[in-house]
Amino acid sequence: MRTIAELEAIARERLDPAHYDYYAGGAGEEATLRANEREFHDRVLVPRVLRAVGKHELAVEIAGSPLSMPILVCPTAFHRLAHPDGELATARATAEAGTVFVCSMASTTAVEDVAKVADVLWFQLYFQSDRKFTEAVLNRAENAGARALVVTVDSAVRGRREREYRNAFHDLPPGLAAENMRDETGRVRDIEMPADLTWEDLDWLREVTNMPMFLKGVVHPEDARRAVAAGIDGIFVSNHGGRQLDGEISSLAALPEIASIVDGRVPLILDGGVRSGADVVKALALGADAVGVGRPVLWGLAAAGQEGVAEVLERLREETDTALALCGARNPGELTADLVR
Ligand SMILES: Cc1cc2nc3c(=O)[nH]c(=O)nc-3n(C[C@H](O)[C@H](O)[C@H](O)COP(=O)(O)O)c2cc1C
Numbered sequence: 001m002r003t004i005a006e007l008e009a010i011a012r013e014r015l016d017p018a019h020y021d022y023y024a025g026g027a028g029e030e031a032t033l034r035a036n037e038r039e040f041h042d043r044v045l046v047p048r049v050l051r052a053v054g055k056h057e058l059a060v061e062i063a064g065s066p067l068s069m070p071i072l073v074c075p076t077a078f079h080r081l082a083h084p085d086g087e088l089a090t091a092r093a094t095a096e097a098g099t100v101f102v103c104s105m106a107s108t109t110a111v112e113d114v115a116k117v118a119d120v121l122w123f124q125l126y127f128q129s130d131r132k133f134t135e136a137v138l139n140r141a142e143n144a145g146a147r148a149l150v151v152t153v154d155s156a157v158r159g160r161r162e163r164e165y166r167n168a169f170h171d172l173p174p175g176l177a178a179e180n181m182r183d184e185t186g187r188v189r190d191i192e193m194p195a196d197l198t199w200e201d202l203d204w205l206r207e208v209t210n211m212p213m214f215l216k217g218v219v220h221p222e223d224a225r226r227a228v229a230a231g232i233d234g235i236f237v238s239n240h241g242g243r244q245l246d247g248e249i250s251s252l253a254a255l256p257e258i259a260s261i262v263d264g265r266v267p268l269i270l271d272g273g274v275r276s277g278a279d280v281v282k283a284l285a286l287g288a289d290a291v292g293v294g295r296p297v298l299w300g301l302a303a304a305g306q307e308g309v310a311e312v313l314e315r316l317r318e319e320t321d322t323a324l325a326l327c328g329a330r331n332p333g334e335l336t337a338d339l340v341r
């Protein structure tokens, strides 16, 4: 099985350089992008021994969705830039792995088609000021079988991504479109970043959908407190993979305080910089219930389609299984903060 770094190298060779940069890049000088991974390297595990871990397991349940391991696939846009099978390949591999695929609002395959091959499907939303359109997209996702809604809240405006400016990457190639943005006439609308989104709009969202609702992109503990008070069903502790605000705290550094404030009342998903099973174990020990992966999945997809995504997810599963047992835990719930320094 190839490493994620090896798959990234193959992906880089295969991809149009502007598309590689779109996937790999972050905002500004990419300090936050780098910090996400560095924070994992800077923390070390201090394992416990003699704990009879012969029978250990990785499965978790998050907001009613079963995950065979505490790892899910984050929403990322435009999979058909990486491979002709796009989101279908990713969703199939994720279903095989028995975990959650979060379909991006900006997917290049319609959510209805993704749902046909996905197992546990969640849907990510960029709230659009045209509420009728927003409601229609949510209905599409829910009717297709999405089991949770992930509202991205870290993107009031689009981050300043220097690589995209340099490459003048503004449009998808002919034949590709953000298929969930088609309106009833078949026209594909531009995706609007939700600059005026407020907590009150979340109340409206709760009225128009029955899906459990996650907020994605929370790093401030007070926002986490408010989310719990507002009845939100779960939180992605995330800085959007360092693609929005450069200079922002890394996701892992933000996690412990949020975990302490939330105190188990809603599930926490950490994403940003997770590249190995040891990373997964560190995040779980510091309070996450599961982690999300973004770029590694895109590298697998670009390198080898469905098989490449399967390779990434299987590698992460095996590494997590090993790291969990070597830390003296029998399940993710037994990982505690004292295991990380
Ligand atoms: C190419 C790319 C596209 C993304 N598209 C979306 C998106 O459509 N919606 C969203 O909420 N987050 C999006 N994200 C952010 C991811 O969901 C996730 O937060 C991030 O990739 C996690 O960091 P990692 O790539 O280091 O694993 C995107 C990230 C990348 C790299």
Ligand SMILES: CCCCCCC(=O)C(=O)O
Binding pocket: 077, 106, 191, 240, 243
């Ligand atoms: C205007 C297109 C919006 C797609 C946003 C995808 C995304 O979140 C990213 O980080 O890129």
